[in-house]
Amino acid sequence: MKKFLGKVLTILWKDILSELRTRDIVVSVLVFALLVIVIFNFAFEPERVGLVAAGILWVALTFAGVLGLSRSFVLEKDKDCLEGLMLCPVDREVIYFGKMLGSLTFILVVAVIVLPIFFILFNLPIFRPELVLIVVLATIGFASVGTLFSALAVNTKAREIMLPILFFPIVAPVIIAAVKATGLVFAGESWSSLSSWLQIMAAFDIIFLVVSSLVFEFIVEE
Amino acid sequence: MKERGVMRSNSLLGLSFLLMVAALYLVFVYVPTEKEMGIVQRIFYLMVPMGWLALLSFLIVFIGSILYLRKRESRWDILAHSSAEVGIVFTTLALITGAIWAKPIWGVWWTWEPRLTATLVLWLIYLAYLMVRSFATEESRGARFAAVVGIIGFIDIPIVALATTLWRGMHPGAVIFEGGLAPSMLLTLLVSIAAFTALYFCLLGRRIGLREVEAEIKKLSQD
Amino acid sequence: MENLGYLFAAFTIVWAVIFGYVFSLSRRQRHLWRELDSLKETMRGKGQD
Numbered sequence: 001m002k003k004f005l006g007k008v009l010t011i012l013w014k015d016i017l018s019e020l021r022t023r024d025i026v027v028s029v030l031v032f033a034l035l036v037i038v039i040f041n042f043a044f045e046p047e048r049v050g051l052v053a054a055g056i057l058w059v060a061l062t063f064a065g066v067l068g069l070s071r072s073f074v075l076e077k078d079k080d081c082l083e084g085l086m087l088c089p090v091d092r093e094v095i096y097f098g099k100m101l102g103s104l105t106f107i108l109v110v111a112v113i114v115l116p117i118f119f120i121l122f123n124l125p126i127f128r129p130e131l132v133l134i135v136v137l138a139t140i141g142f143a144s145v146g147t148l149f150s151a152l153a154v155n156t157k158a159r160e161i162m163l164p165i166l167f168f169p170i171v172a173p174v175i176i177a178a179v180k181a182t183g184l185v186f187a188g189e190s191w192s193s194l195s196s197w198l199q200i201m202a203a204f205d206i207i208f209l210v211v212s213s214l215v216f217e218f219i220v221e222e
Numbered sequence: 223m224k225e226r227g228v229m230r231s232n233s234l235l236g237l238s239f240l241l242m243v244a245a246l247y248l249v250f251v252y253v254p255t256e257k258e259m260g261i262v263q264r265i266f267y268l269m270v271p272m273g274w275l276a277l278l279s280f281l282i283v284f285i286g287s288i289l290y291l292r293k294r295e296s297r298w299d300i301l302a303h304s305s306a307e308v309g310i311v312f313t314t315l316a317l318i319t320g321a322i323w324a325k326p327i328w329g330v331w332w333t334w335e336p337r338l339t340a341t342l343v344l345w346l347i348y349l350a351y352l353m354v355r356s357f358a359t360e361e362s363r364g365a366r367f368a369a370v371v372g373i374i375g376f377i378d379i380p381i382v383a384l385a386t387t388l389w390r391g392m393h394p395g396a397v398i399f400e401g402g403l404a405p406s407m408l409l410t411l412l413v414s415i416a417a418f419t420a421l422y423f424c425l426l427g428r429r430i431g432l433r434e435v436e437a438e439i440k441k442l443s444q445d
Numbered sequence: 446m447e448n449l450g451y452l453f454a455a456f457t458i459v460w461a462v463i464f465g466y467v468f469s470l471s472r473r474q475r476h477l478w479r480e481l482d483s484l485k486e487t488m489r490g491k492g493q494d
Contacts, residue, residue: 145374152367156357165353166371169346170378173385180389200385211377215370218291262448265455272459311466315459322455326448421463428470435477442484 007090011098015072016105025071025106033064033114037121053122054183058138058175060114062168065107065139069146070163072103073154092217096147100209103150104143111135124186130194134181137201141174144205148212151219177201231427238420245417248410256407262326267410269323271418272316273337276344278422279309280376283351287372290365296437299365302372303355304429308422310348316341336386343382347375 019025040056041049049056075081085095115131118124146167153162181197249267256263286302289295320338321331332338351371358364 148370148374152354152370155359155363156354156367157359158357162353162357165346165350169343169350169382170374172343173378173381176385176389196388200381200388204381207377207381208374211374215291215373218366218370221366260448262451264452268455268459308466311462315462318458318462319455322451322458326451425463425466425470428467428474432470432474432477435474435481439477439481439484442481442488445488 004091004094007094008097008101011085011095012101012105015099015102018075019102019106024075025068026109028071029064029068029106029110030113032067033060033110034117036060036063037114037118041121049122053124054179054186056122057115057118057182058179060118061107061111061135061138062142062171062175064110064114065142065146066164066167068106068110069103069142069150069167070153070159072099072106073150074159076154086220092220093213095220096213096216099151100143100147100212103147104139107139107142108136111139128185130185130191131182133198134178134185134194134201137198137205138174138178140205141201141208142171144208144212145170148216148219151216155219174201174204177204231424231431234420234424234427238417238424241413241417241420245410245414248413253406253410254404259327262323265319265323267414269316269319270411271415272312272319273341274415275418275422276309276313276316276341277379278419279305279312279426280344280348280372280379282426283309283372284376287369287376290369291373296365299369300430300433300437302369303365304426304433306348306351306368306372308425308429310345310352311425312422313341313345313348317345334390336383336390339386339390340379340383343386344379347371347378351375 037056037060040052040059044052044056076085115135119127146163149166149170150163153159153166156162177197177200181194181201184193184197245267249264253264253267255261282305283302286298286305290298290302317338320341324333324338325331351368354367354371355364358367
């Protein structure tokens, strides 16, 4: 078990290191998220914006997440890193979890930066701890299925369109739950009203972490 | 061998024809008109079978996908692919009949109520499955990737159904039936479902047959 | 008896789509069988050389 964790963390560390060097992914994803938020503000009447704030936040995070996921695998494929990774005598599940944690970390970093800016732009009460849980659960959901699908999409003839088409329908319950829960938090509700949404997200996360890790090997085999 | 196959498919065709006639009789002659919704309610006997087949087809896709990944025999891939194709036809019909139902009953062509929304998501999952195959670099890869989508997609469906139901809640307009189903309606519904299921298997069989011919051609042309 | 039009539309569309699909399958089948036959002809021709 310890060795498993060690290998996973090694892969994670490699991704983090290469990202720290170039800051490629985090910067582009961050800028994109902010652009989405600003543009959505133009799309709605100022009085209405408060009502749809939760939705705007999650549209921004979802699209930014897809961008981050695709970039992390495109870089791998272009530099043939993926083949190098395949040559290592490790279980495919190790590679999956390593990449998954990498994507998870990037999206979380982006969320941490985006959220305060979001609060300022939308004039919302600053910080509720419930939000942390919602964001973490949703992001795990995104990363679990997203890692699998971006590895798939990168190996097709139409990368840019394949990932969204695969990702969005599958992840729809997570988006629904996240938006609903966030909306409740913004409206001042307490933990109990959130519970069913949190349960859905948690169930999604567990189920798809397990299934994706099992199925990952079929994507990357040669 | 081929003789038996043709005989079986013909008897299945005959069976579904008989069931279809029975269903038509039940839907248009036997069943009493529903009080609140009037005659339009009979679309129900089209809508439910379509929704049922959309799910059944994907179940077959799921089973075919798992078996293909396990055994790597092309016949499982053929099963999954064919069921996905027939399935998206029925899912599209489920959406269309759902919309035709919605207009006279609720006044709008589309509403984001749980069942319609979940069906739309299912339609998108079918689309993703078929697109993965056309955009794959080689056929074997396409089959493998599609199988993965089939598995993940199927597991996702109940979660989507749960989330959309919770999301919209049960507001009065969305409830299809208050109270239970009268026995005559239940009979009509079941026969309709049976008739369309038989039709599904006919179509599935034909599609699989076509695929097998394609595979044979490919094998021959390689020699 | 209002809304009869909707009922008619629903049944018609369902059958139109199903028939359309069967029709396209039949067309593909004919095309494939022709291809299969011509392939078998060429193979028989080759076999005799």
